[in-house]
Amino acid sequence: MSEPPVLQLGQRLRQLRQERQWSLDEAAKQTTVSKAMLGQIERGESSPTLSTLWKIATGFHLSFTALVTDLSVASTEPNPQASNRVVSDDRGIDVVTLFPYDPLVGFEVMYLRLEPGSQTQSDPHEQGVLEHLIILEGELELFIDGAWIRLKQGDRVKFAGDQFHVYRNTGKTPVVFYDIIHYAKSSDKS
Amino acid sequence: MSEPPVLQLGQRLRQLRQERQWSLDEAAKQTTVSKAMLGQIERGESSPTLSTLWKIATGFHLSFTALVTDLSVASTEPNPQASNRVVSDDRGIDVVTLFPYDPLVGFEVMYLRLEPGSQTQSDPHEQGVLEHLIILEGELELFIDGAWIRLKQGDRVKFAGDQFHVYRNTGKTPVVFYDIIHYAKSSDKS
DNA sequence: TAGCACTGTGCGCTATAACGCACAATCGGG
DNA sequence: CCCGATTGTGCGTTATAGCGCACAGTGCTA
Structure with a gap:
């Protein structure tokens, strides 16, 4: 810092x-x-x-x-499209941390962007993790509980993140969504 | 004091x-x-x-x-009625609950849309509340701690929600933002 | 001009923040 | 049992926060 x-x-x-x-x-x-x-x-x-x-x-x-x-360390961050993006997985995946994990609230907020044809899988988070997705653009496919579900712009879903899941974009336009990841109580993320 | x-x-x-x-x-x-x-x-x-x-x-x-x-000096007493936090002047203000309050995670997620020229003020939430704003569209003005700050598309800010604050849109296009409101531990919202 | 009031800075002194260290208490393992 | 590791507290030392005071500089008035 x-x-x-x-x-x-x-x-x-x-x-x-x-x-x-x-x-x-x-x-x-x-x-x-x-x-x-x-x-x-x-x-x-x-x-x-x-x-x-x-x-x-x-x-x-x-x-x-x-x-x-x-x-404060700039609570106000610049536009995520203009800030340092982190390519965290295969090609076509952008991930930016909007709010880093804060034990006081127990969650972090991520911005993700998937180009058409891209996919990213997530190994199970630690037990008790809950994820909340808000779709901003495009149509996201989420593999969870053994099935694919489609989420379009404006949709949101909440699911247990302590299991294997996959995000993919099979559409023709980019998918953009927020992911609010809450970790179970008394658990420090790292 | x-x-x-x-x-x-x-x-x-x-x-x-x-x-x-x-x-x-x-x-x-x-x-x-x-x-x-x-x-x-x-x-x-x-x-x-x-x-x-x-x-x-x-x-x-x-x-x-x-x-x-x-x-904080916060001489003002926290508002116990945290149930209806938006004090409005409803014209030009849309509020949608994206994720209702869940005691398991301790937060709720709101979507707000302010038409040009509209404003909404918020009495202090109960003590310990933290708010996280993510601006999707337009330019939001936030009055907090005696000063106005401007937040444009993509910006985000985290602030203590247990104090009086105001949102307003003085621009020419609508403002859209998400508000993740976290309540202090062991506090049930309702 | 001189005198006065005001302003911000520097200095030396006092109080206390911050530290390293020692130690009593506790716990777990051999 | 003893021993080692860990934990939180107290103490003495050092560095600096905080103060009152003096002073140079400035502006205004008689």
Whole structure:
């Protein structure tokens, strides 16, 4: 991941202060954090503690997350068609992770695109895995429970991912779909 | 306002660690923060710096916001009626449940379509709710934590849904997006 | 012009974050 | 039983967060 966000926080704090047209002195009064410390933070010279961050957020009348929200690893990702795609299997398969696995929610979200004539099979995930497919484009064929089912644009299906299954595109246009993969409770994905 | 969230963070960190069944030693390895320090934080004996918080989030494979998301000032009481979350102004708003809430996975998936000029606001969900948006069409404006952010086709964002937020479409074409709403563990939606 | 108030920065001092290490307690295996 | 590995906690040391204060620079007014 990227570097510690001390510089980013500093820039953000200065921006917030200037929006309010507060001097460092005024900001110090509002936040009960010393003027000198606020200056250090703004210049990225200091990594404030949680308590100090809290005082700052409170003094600026922000929720805590508002103060640090831009310090997230870009929650906002660029267009998947324009981002780094991962060819994970045979030719004609694109896979992009839209939301990586997060133990807090227990799932990850994948974007998949299958060119006409392509196919990808999935060995059983670990026990308890549930998959949710949402078809955006084309017609997907899913082999599950010993049978092929067809899913067209707008369709969705939920199935146990802890069994062998296959995705294939026998149509003439690409298939695009999302796959929300939920892992059983208390299971870390890797 | 309420007290500095040092105790809350400690509880949260311990919870996250126990979910993963990590010892302090293992967590120290993953985060590059010393075992003794992690212990101090968990017991609320220390107020970690931003850099240390960052290391922890990174080591736990969380976004920074996910780590501190429950530490919001959030003076507003969580809305207990999470059943009908969309407060509308129904004109120009289509909402379809793609996957209804399932306690087994802890989330539901919604499809939303906003006509140009339409807007919908959402009172805070219950505490701990995380939302994941994937923009399919158009350009969505999301008001969160006191600021508007723009999300175009293909973008996605993850944010804490336990705070007031607004979706609006100020563009000239419809906006279509998916919303994966995850409710905190041990919380039944209805 | 001088004087005053304000602004942001640097410095030295104090408090505490963060660390490595030792250790008591626990558990499992021989 | 003993031994080794693991676990979480406490302690002393080091680095730095956070502070009050002094000060250079700026702008305004008499």
